[in-house]
Amino acid sequence: MKETPLSICEKQTVIQGVKEGQRVDGRSLSEQRKTCITFGTEWGCCQVLLGNTRVMAQVSCSVQVPKSSRANEGMLFINVEMSTMAAEHFEAGRLGQQGIEVNRLVERCIKDSRCIDLESLCILVEEQAWEVRVDIHILNHEGNLIDAATLAALGALCHFKRPDVTLDGRDVIIHQLDERDPVPLTILHHPLTLSFALFNQGICVLDPTNLEERSADGKLVMGLNAYRELCTLQISGDGVFIHKEAVISCANVAASRAVQMVEMLKKSLADDAAERYSA
Amino acid sequence: MGPQKKRLLLSKNLLEMKFMKRTKEKTEKELEDEERQTTFANEITSAMLSHGSKFLMESSYSACENLCFGRMSFKGANPEIEKIMRRLTEPPPPKENSLLQGEKDADVGAEEVSRTMSLSKTVSRKFAKQSLKRGFKRPADDQ
């Protein structure tokens, strides 16, 4: 099914509103929507609500033969699924342009920033290693899928625990979950993305809704961690013109937000752990 | 020889006249209904008549819930819409008051007659033209 086209009046109102510093949903230009992180009953299941955008990530693992080029490392695989219920124009089994963009940016932010210590996932050099797989399901699309997807993926990876492994000579023993406590992944830092919609005259709008994304001229995606280190940067859109100063000011906004978001993620993880302990 | 055949048929020329508009619509509708009945007469079974008559299907919520008309205007934002809103919400006029009823049915209302027939506008326009020629401006135009 086709996506409902954008009408002239929607685009005009969004642009006019942004010029006056007013957003359609009442937020200020550098304000995010309400973010909510919840965890499932299984290890490595995380659901993120960003306004009405809803994304779920599930981490799973299996033992595989490591790649010959990286014989002493485990593997990380990221997969994005777009549910047809999320938006009318999503097709089952096909990612489309938007899906590929989300997949690639999550990969760049999480995999390429080396936030997971892959060496600790190696069991036996050249023979056995853990492959960690992150399945990201887009459940409802109300704009800014990238931020929600990276947050969900990171939350799921932080929450995930793999079965413990011991070596007896060259024999590998994988312990059942009731036999030995599972071990969490080694996470070196927490990278997140923060997206801005770019409007004419260099106005940047944080956490755009679907309507804002479609009305905007372009998009700026920043991947940052809590140490204010930049992991990813992408500017997309046709003929987008943006000042150097604007990028730097966006980066500053994003960095302070990233610190808050990571804190929030850690708090949700701690709350979940406490709940599990008491239960 | 059904009763339809005997029915008085009005002449086409008469029906074309403006005051016959309502009658024309009525006769057209009657004719259409008749035509429909004759075309589908052999396809309607007795079961359809006995079963179908009890239930009517309605797929629209607006009819079920008596919803209001969705186009609205408030505080003079769009006078045309407000006129339509008033027409929709106003209860039908009481029938006893035949004088007022006649007024409502008339093509041109008394108010409109008084507006268009009165000389006040013409005179004022004339006056405005004259004053323009003389290089004066009315204070209301002065903005």
Next chain:
Amino acid sequence: MAEKSFSTHVNQIYLPGDSVTLSKTDEISTVKIVLGPGLRKYGKQILVTKSGVLRTKASPATYWIDCHHKRYVPARGDDVIGVVTNKVGESYKVNIGSSEEASLSSIAFPGATKKNKPNIQIGDLVFAKLLIASIDMEPELVCVNSLGENVGLGVLSTSGFLFTVPLHHIRKLLNPECTLLKSLGKALSFEIAVGMNGKIWIKAKSVKQTIALARAISISEHMNKEEMNKLCRKFVDRQAGF
């Protein structure tokens, strides 16, 4: 599933496939009974086709299922807001959020003739009535009544704003008992078009006011009458403070 009787189980939740039997009085009476959305006649049974709450109304006796929907299915007689996407010959293609685009003839406007057609651009919004809405056919829209008169349908100005709400919220807003729009109208001058397909177009004097109204309307989705009145009072106070 045990069969439920109509009159005693009004306002109860039904699931698709449940069957409903008529109450004794309705069974005997010869008055016509209207089956609204979510109910259909299947042989001698009346089956439920949508999950929701059974509602009823007297004169004419009407029964329907009230349910939560986000995606629109065209129904004959509904007034909807659509985006013009294309012009094909004498008619426009209009997206009304249904699975198929609707067509709107360029002479289905008040006062329009073959020579005098309305000026419509691609991307414009139209408020129109569904004349044909059948599962097998392309929906067809009109902007006039059967007499060719202007009844408030037509092209909407591009200076307004369009937003989408769930379909049950539209029904709540247009319910004659709902006072939200009227009370907002007492505070501010604005015009609005509410489409049964979940789209609301609104235009006030400034963009700021338009956005404020749109937000007030969309957050009232789960509010009851009391809360709506409170929202209106708060809204009026805030507008006065501008």
